[in-house]
Amino acid sequence: MAEDPQDLGTRTVAFYGAGAMGSALLVALVTGGHPASQVIAVDAHGPALERVRQRYAVRTASRAAEAAPDAAIHVVAVKPADVAGVLAEIGEHLGEDDLVVSIAAGVPLAALEDALPEGAAVVRVMPNTPALVGEGMAVLAPGSACSPARSALAAAVLAPSGHVLTLPEKHLDAVTGLSGSGPAYVFYVAEALAEGGVLMGLPRDVAVTLAHQTLLGAATMLAQGEDSATVLRERVSSPGGTTMAGLAELDDRAVRAAFVAAVRRAAERSAELGR
Numbered sequence: 001m002a003e004d005p006q007d008l009g010t011r012t013v014a015f016y017g018a019g020a021m022g023s024a025l026l027v028a029l030v031t032g033g034h035p036a037s038q039v040i041a042v043d044a045h046g047p048a049l050e051r052v053r054q055r056y057a058v059r060t061a062s063r064a065a066e067a068a069p070d071a072a073i074h075v076v077a078v079k080p081a082d083v084a085g086v087l088a089e090i091g092e093h094l095g096e097d098d099l100v101v102s103i104a105a106g107v108p109l110a111a112l113e114d115a116l117p118e119g120a121a122v123v124r125v126m127p128n129t130p131a132l133v134g135e136g137m138a139v140l141a142p143g144s145a146c147s148p149a150r151s152a153l154a155a156a157v158l159a160p161s162g163h164v165l166t167l168p169e170k171h172l173d174a175v176t177g178l179s180g181s182g183p184a185y186v187f188y189v190a191e192a193l194a195e196g197g198v199l200m201g202l203p204r205d206v207a208v209t210l211a212h213q214t215l216l217g218a219a220t221m222l223a224q225g226e227d228s229a230t231v232l233r234e235r236v237s238s239p240g241g242t243t244m245a246g247l248a249e250l251d252d253r254a255v256r257a258a259f260v261a262a263v264r265r266a267a268e269r270s271a272e273l274g275r
C-alpha cells in the first residue's frame, strides 16, 4: 500500500539549532505526538540542549555530523551565517529519501542546494514563534529537486505548530517581513498599550492584563474571519467618540505608515541576509 505522504511515520527529525525558533518547532512536533525518541536536537550551546532533553526527552547531540546519519528530515535552524557550516557537516550523510528544511531568514534555495550534494530535496521555510503554542504561521517554498510528496513531508513537520502555506520562493522575503518578524511588532504594541495605561494612572499589572486581553480578544475576532479588520475597527469607533479620537492620534503620528515601512524594511533585510 502506498504511504500517505503526509505521515511522518517512523522518520527521525533532526533540528540543527535548538534556540528560539528551532526549539519552538521541536516542542510543537513532540507535543503534537511525534515520538521524542525520533527527534534529535543539535546545538552548540550546552544549556539549550539540556533544557529540551530534560523537558521533552528528545535525543541530543552537540555536532550536526553526529545526528545526521540517524535522521531522515534535517531542519536547519541556526542563524543565517551558521547555515553553511551545518550543511557542510550533514551533506555527506544525506540518504536518497532525506529532506532538508531550512528556516534561516533570507538564505535562498539556490544557496542551500549549491551547498548540498546534487539532487538533494530542500525546502525553504519561514515560520514564526507562536509555533510554540500551536498558533504559528509557516510559509514553505519547495526547491528544484523537491517532489510534492517530500514537500508534504515538510508540511507535516510544521503542521503541529500551526498554519502552513506553500508559496513560490519569490515571496519569502515579504513573508519574513510580515509573519516572520510580525510577532515582535505585536509584542511591541502590547508594551506600548500597557505603557499608555500606566501613563493614565493604572497600576502596571492591571495595565498589562488589559493590554494582553485586548490583543487576544481582537485577534480571536479576526481569526473567526466573519468580518474584516476594517469592519471590526469601525464597529469600535462611535461617531465623535473616544476611539476616533485615539485613532486620529495614531494617524497624526503616521503609525499605519510606520508599520508598512517596518514590514518593507524587514523584508529588505531578509534579502540582504541572503547575499
Ligand SMILES: NC(=O)C1=CN([C@@H]2O[C@H](COP(=O)(O)OP(=O)(O)OC[C@H]3O[C@@H](n4cnc5c(N)ncnc54)[C@H](OP(=O)(O)O)[C@@H]3O)[C@@H](O)[C@H]2O)C=CC1
Pocket: 016, 017, 018, 019, 020, 021, 022, 042, 043, 044, 045, 048, 062, 063, 064, 077, 078, 079, 080, 082, 085, 086, 103, 104, 105, 126, 127, 128, 129, 180, 181
Ligand atoms: N526567532 C524567530 O522568531 C525566527 C527565526 N528564524 C530563523 O531561525 C534561525 C534561528 O533563529 P533563532 O532560533 O532566533 O536563533 P538562536 O540564536 O536562538 O538559536 C540558534 C542556536 O543555534 C546554535 N548554533 C550555532 N551554530 C551551530 C551549529 N553549527 N550547530 C548546532 N547549533 C548551532 C546557537 O548556539 P550559540 O548561541 O552558541 O551560537 C543557538 O543556540 C535563524 O536562521 C532565523 O533567521 C525564522 C523565523 C522566525
Ligand SMILES: O=C(O)[C@@H]1CCC=N1
Pocket: 105, 176, 180, 181
Ligand atoms: O529577526 C530575524 O532575523 C528572525 C527572522 C524572522 C524573525 N526573526
